[in-house]
Amino acid sequence: MQQILVALFLFIPRALAEFGGGLGSFCQLDQDCITQNSRCNHGICACLPYYATFNNTQCLQSTLLGMPCQTSEQCWQKVANSTCAAGVCRCNKGFLQFRRHTCLIPARVGEVCYSSTHCKMWDPESHCDFLIPKLFGRCTCRDGQSLRDRCQRVSHAPPSPPRNKHRPHSGDALRRGEEAEGPVSLGLSCVTDKQCAAADANSRCRGGICDCVVTNGTCSAAVTGCHKGTFQCRGSGKCISWYLVCDGRSDCPGGEDEQCRETCPRTAFRCARSRPHVCISAGLRCNGSPDCPAGEDEVNCRDIANRGCPRGTYRCKDGSCIGGHEFCNAILTCPDGSDEPEGACNGSGPAHYCPFRCANGRCRSTAIACSGRDGCGDNSDETNCQICRCPKV
Ligand SMILES: *[C@@H]1O[C@H](CO)[C@@H](O)[C@H](O)[C@H]1NC(C)=O
Ligand SMILES: *[C@@H]1O[C@H](CO)[C@@H](O)[C@H](O)[C@H]1NC(C)=O
Ligand SMILES: *[C@@H]1O[C@H](CO)[C@@H](O)[C@H](O)[C@H]1NC(C)=O
């Protein structure tokens, strides 16, 4: 009798379909299921957990964002709100990729954020104010003004002076006043010896620039000791990250990093077509949202002809240009993730591009130098943020 049954199963096509061991067929034991990475689940052959059914014939391993896929189930099994598009797992529209394992919904003002893009998806005027550097922060409006979860639109006037920080003079008065008597630090332009001496007793105004009376090779107008690319505060000599210049908040004791009309600090981005001329933080160049009154900060932000991205920005492998500070900041910003080359970022591999090399060998953007936060992990970017003192006469 049993033999007859077996014979029936072998020769009746319908029975073959149901007991054949393929996906969806009946089974008693795992061994009954013949498809690779399938098992017997409640009497039916099914793919193992974290394997996606494909074409009803295969079990494909689920994968992380940016990895090749054949079916969306491979993506969303592992990362919620992701899908398989053009053969690669990506976040659904309206979600932001975070590392390889998360698709984030936009962060509202006041909510926890992992990057400024995360905030800007909700409100372009907001940014992520990091509480723990490069890890997380809260979305904040540029001038701190918000109405519930949105930033209040200020007119596209130059950044207003910070409200709660003391600022001795208005921009023009300060500039004129300082030319007469305010202290001027080593390496910056001066008119009188007195200005230089007010900042460092052993410096004088030489050829329009404050320089040491005697130079010993390690400290002079040419070698002020600050990291390359940082902005030097005129009075105190403190050096700050270029990212902080013209960002709407004064970081120099005298607020000179926020004198951003007409003559711009060298490290800022000049909105050349806008009248009157204003300058914005160079960190806003190519960030995907216009910040200059005429939007010139978002011009030429795709390097199609392979001639390079605008100065100070980073070129992704796919030719898109992103803010230079996005390089090795532990957040994938390039669509292809090429702004986080692991070997260069963690100092373990060759670096074809290394704007700022930390003492521990890691590569970072020059924006981290003197930003007030340890961007290297060994604090080497936060040393040398005060100019050297001239040797005594
Ligand atoms: C899909 O399944 C059919 C049989 O059902 C098979 O002939 C075909 O090769 C499969 N395609 C892929 C891409 O595996
Ligand atoms: C995102 O994924 C979660 C978990 O799968 C789901 O509950 C939610 O509805 C998804 N959101 C959208 C907008 O698709
Ligand atoms: C740096 O990243 C590479 C690639 O992921 C890894 O193999 C290496 O162990 C990492 N090195 C350090 C020091 O973290």
Ligand SMILES: *[C@@H]1O[C@H](CO)[C@@H](O)[C@H](O)[C@H]1NC(C)=O
């Ligand atoms: C030069 O002068 C500075 C300031 O006094 C001092 O710190 C430095 O060690 C001197 N360098 C040399 C080579 O003498």
